[in-house]
Amino acid sequence: MIAERYRDAVxxxxxxxxxxxxxxxxxxxxxxxxxxxxxETKLLGLLVPAxxxxxxxxxxxxxxxxxxxxxxxxxxxxxxAMHCQQVxxxxxxxxPRLRAQVLPAVAEGELYLASVTTEPSTGAQLLVSGSTTSxxxxxxVVDRMAPIVTGGSHADAFLITVRSPDGSPNQVDLVYATADxxxxxxxxxxxxxxxxxxxxxxxHLAGAVPATQIVSSHQDYRSIVxxxxxxxxxxxWAAAWLGxxxxxxxxxxxxxxxxxxxxxxxxxxxxxxxxxxxxxANLDVTHALLRHTARAIATDSDIARTGVQLxxxxxxxxxxxxxxEVVHELVELAGLRHGYLPDSPLRLERSFRDLRxxxxxxGNDRLRLVNGSLALMDTRxxxx
Amino acid sequence: MTLHADLDAVxxxxxxxxxxxxxDPDRPLRDLGLDSMRAIxxxxxxxxxxxxxxxxxxxxxxxxxxxxxLQVTVDRLRRQATQPTDG
Ligand SMILES: Cc1cc2nc3c(=O)[nH]c(=O)nc-3n(C[C@H](O)[C@H](O)[C@H](O)COP(=O)(O)OP(=O)(O)OC[C@H]3O[C@@H](n4cnc5c(N)ncnc54)[C@H](O)[C@@H]3O)c2cc1C
Numbered sequence: 001m002i003a004e005r006y007r008d009a010v011x012x013x014x015x016x017x018x019x020x021x022x023x024x025x026x027x028x029x030x031x032x033x034x035x036x037x038x039x040e041t042k043l044l045g046l047l048v049p050a051x052x053x054x055x056x057x058x059x060x061x062x063x064x065x066x067x068x069x070x071x072x073x074x075x076x077x078x079x080x081a082m083h084c085q086q087v088x089x090x091x092x093x094x095x096p097r098l099r100a101q102v103l104p105a106v107a108e109g110e111l112y113l114a115s116v117t118t119e120p121s122t123g124a125q126l127l128v129s130g131s132t133t134s135x136x137x138x139x140x141v142v143d144r145m146a147p148i149v150t151g152g153s154h155a156d157a158f159l160i161t162v163r164s165p166d167g168s169p170n171q172v173d174l175v176y177a178t179a180d181x182x183x184x185x186x187x188x189x190x191x192x193x194x195x196x197x198x199x200x201x202x203x204h205l206a207g208a209v210p211a212t213q214i215v216s217s218h219q220d221y222r223s224i225v226x227x228x229x230x231x232x233x234x235x236x237w238a239a240a241w242l243g244x245x246x247x248x249x250x251x252x253x254x255x256x257x258x259x260x261x262x263x264x265x266x267x268x269x270x271x272x273x274x275x276x277x278x279x280x281a282n283l284d285v286t287h288a289l290l291r292h293t294a295r296a297i298a299t300d301s302d303i304a305r306t307g308v309q310l311x312x313x314x315x316x317x318x319x320x321x322x323x324x325e326v327v328h329e330l331v332e333l334a335g336l337r338h339g340y341l342p343d344s345p346l347r348l349e350r351s352f353r354d355l356r357x358x359x360x361x362x363g364n365d366r367l368r369l370v371n372g373s374l375a376l377m378d379t380r381x382x383x384x
Numbered sequence: 385m386t387l388h389a390d391l392d393a394v395x396x397x398x399x400x401x402x403x404x405x406x407x408d409p410d411r412p413l414r415d416l417g418l419d420s421m422r423a424i425x426x427x428x429x430x431x432x433x434x435x436x437x438x439x440x441x442x443x444x445x446x447x448x449x450x451x452x453x454l455q456v457t458v459d460r461l462r463r464q465a466t467q468p469t470d471g
Contacts, residue, residue, distance in 0.1 A: 127419055168401045168415050222414070373424040377443045 002064045005055065009041035010065055014072045021073040024197035025350055028190055030154050031197050034076045039109035043080070047087045052103035059088075059232065059294050063239045070243020071250075074354040075197035077243055079151050081236025086113035086159045088232045090176065093219045097212055098176060102157070114155035116146045116205065122169070124362045126161065126225050129172045135165040139208040140175055142182070146205055150198045153186050155179060159215065160205065174215040174224060182207035194353030195361075226304040231297045231312045233362075238290045238319035241358050242283065245323040248351040249279050252330050255338065255346055264337075275333045282322040282329075289315055296384050306374050307384040313367045313374075320358035327352045385409055387451045391458065394433050395451060398426040409452035423448055430454070436461040 002010055017034040024031050038044045046061060048054020062084050070077035087106055090099060090113075105111045121130035131144040142162055146152070157178040164171040188202040211217070216224055253276070255261040265272060293315040300308050331339035331348050338344040375381075387395070392407050399407075400417030407416075418426065426448075431437060436458060438447070447457050 168417070170401065170415050170417050170419070370420060373421045376424050377427070377440070379440045
């Protein structure tokens, strides 16, 4: 349940998100109205520690709030979750100077952060980068194609993976850069099947930032990825997907129970009941896995160990599959009018398109291959 | 110290970013292109080549850090394998 102190703020954001969701989806434009409310309510600063003027929100707060946003608009939920992933990474791993420079402004809602990890040459791999950098007079020179950047043209700053100055492709750094330190050119459009309001445009980012803005100069990049960057991403994504599947499911139940639904559905049908039960089971299993993983991340003394890494990756692949399965089943249950047409108030059509991205948003196949290798290293197979 | 030629040969097959020179025993293998997926393939190759079994507790970043750390591990396991055991 969302903590009392955030409840009003979340309600404000979801009310606005709800009004604009259909239009933003249709036109594939960024939910700037919802972002405005995320700024105003200071929810953008959720994960900023108290010493930097934030509320010091925990990962459970991130999960609770993202689920709720996901019920209304998956694009908004993703935008929020990915921003929070960047904030958490800065709060945990940046040097004191960079933290002091960035976090108070995030707490005030002044900075919306986008994520740049995907590259044309290496795809979604986090631990390899083909984007070379050089270090010139204390400045990191960045010049990088970014094929898909959620909210890229609305972001105030970016966390960018690049190859370490003069390093091999396996030596990767995470660099913080504000939009005004870079020339950020949008090089194409975003006209996708779903997640249309994320406006995840291709960009070319070029510029120079002080070497003090290399986040990973203070903590090893691989350990940042294993202990913060990937776990928080998977938690946030799973929460967003779960929220959207849950929203669709509860709208369908509400519809069946209501007067219009009574005319269209037979609540006594065995098929309808077994389909609903299957959906509910997928939601409960995903939710249990999400909470269990969140607890492991918050409490395990070694998040980088094999068992926890396996769990964190499994959360991503399983929630992606199951949440999509839920809307797929709901479309079948609701039929053409409410399952397939975009003007139905049940909005299954949009949820279906949006959730189709889940397995692709960091390819499930890619993660399964990693998990298969990790599994072979773990003969005892102790479960976390 | 240089690496045993047979270790150098096995390693080379699993590292993406090596040139023709002998491997520097202290160069981090990660930097030369070893990732978790390649590490498991390397593990099987080492076990097959040197007729050892690398136990789970040695499957750490430390063991796979450099050519030198792998050589030390493999040498020790081979010595243990050839030592007569009690009973
Ligand atoms: C809505 C949305 C928003 C996004 N936002 C951002 C963002 O803000 N910033 C950002 O940097 N990126 C973003 N991404 C990109 C995302 O993180 C992934 O990089 C991207 O979805 C992967 O694209 P891909 O399928 O082309 O690449 P790949 O991961 O290269 O996969 C291509 C295909 O090959 C398979 N494959 C690849 N490698 C392997 C392997 N080793 N073994 C087996 N199969 C493999 C995959 O399963 C897939 O079928 C976003 C993606 C989506 C869908």
